[in-house]
Amino acid sequence: MEFSRRETLALGAGAAALSMLPLRSFAATADEMIAEFTGGADLAQDGVTLTAPEIAENGNTVPIEVSAPGASEIRVYATGNPTPPVAAFAFGPLAGSRAASTRIRLAETQNVVAVAKLEDGSFAQSTKLIKVTIGGCGG
Amino acid sequence: MASGVKPRVKVPSSVSAGEVIEIKTLISHKMESGQRKDDDGNTIPRSIINRFTCTFNGETVIDVTMEPAISTNPYFQFEAKVPEAGEFVFTWYDDDGSVYEEKKSVTIG
Numbered sequence: 001m002e003f004s005r006r007e008t009l010a011l012g013a014g015a016a017a018l019s020m021l022p023l024r025s026f027a028a029t030a031d032e033m034i035a036e037f038t039g040g041a042d043l044a045q046d047g048v049t050l051t052a053p054e055i056a057e058n059g060n061t062v063p064i065e066v067s068a069p070g071a072s073e074i075r076v077y078a079t080g081n082p083t084p085p086v087a088a089f090a091f092g093p094l095a096g097s098r099a100a101s102t103r104i105r106l107a108e109t110q111n112v113v114a115v116a117k118l119e120d121g122s123f124a125q126s127t128k129l130i131k132v133t134i135g136g137c138g139g
Numbered sequence: 140m141a142s143g144v145k146p147r148v149k150v151p152s153s154v155s156a157g158e159v160i161e162i163k164t165l166i167s168h169k170m171e172s173g174q175r176k177d178d179d180g181n182t183i184p185r186s187i188i189n190r191f192t193c194t195f196n197g198e199t200v201i202d203v204t205m206e207p208a209i210s211t212n213p214y215f216q217f218e219a220k221v222p223e224a225g226e227f228v229f230t231w232y233d234d235d236g237s238v239y240e241e242k243k244s245v246t247i248g
Binding site: 086100 | 159160161172174194195198199200201202203204205206207208209210211213214215216217218219220221222
């Protein structure tokens with residue numbers, strides 16, 4: 001079986017496109033998951049607060065706090081992690097406030113997104129860039 | 140991994156009715172993410188706590204779905220309203236089916 005120069009180039013381009021597919025789907029996953037959660041609804045840019053350090057020296061344990069008055073649920077996504085979902089906080093009738101703190105893992109410098117589902121059915125989000133010096137996914 | 144798992148919870152023992160209190164919880168667990176590899180290059184299987192709930196007298200305070208991105212020894216801090224005397228129940232659900240439970244009684248005073 002012989003390949004002309006043109007065929008070889010075409011094959012190469014196809015292979016390159018194929019190998020980029022997984023990367024693409026990773027990049028889209030966080031957005032897709034957020035869209036799945038919100039049902040494609042518009043996201044207000046205020047109404048949820050995401051508190052986190054600007055620079056996290058150790059990606060293995062990054063303290064974050066989410067707060068959204070009137071939220072029934074807050075979900076956190078790490079857009080640059082191998083698996084973007086981080087946690088989903090659902091608040092019950094005895095929640096003293098619609099806020100929670102925890103510690104998360106970040107693989108690399110990336111945007112962390114908090115999406116809140118408010119009790120009136122609308123959604124709000126907050127994005128914060130966190131710089132990570134040492135990644136938290138092990139090698 | 141169900142060995143060496145120890146839940147720790149900090150709750151005030153006495154509060155006034157209707158007060159909002161702060162609760163801190165920590166459970167020792169390695170939270171193996173399923174992303175790491177051992178020395179031979181084999182992926183270490185995921186083993187995490189995937190859910191944490193807190194209830195007071197049967198009513199939900201918070202219900203957290205946890206993913207591998209939660210750090211080792213999962214820590215949570217949140218607030219709860221205490222309408223009457225009763226008992227907080229904290230429950231952690233492990234991937235391997237284990238359930239870890241911790242209870243704290245609260246009196247009004």
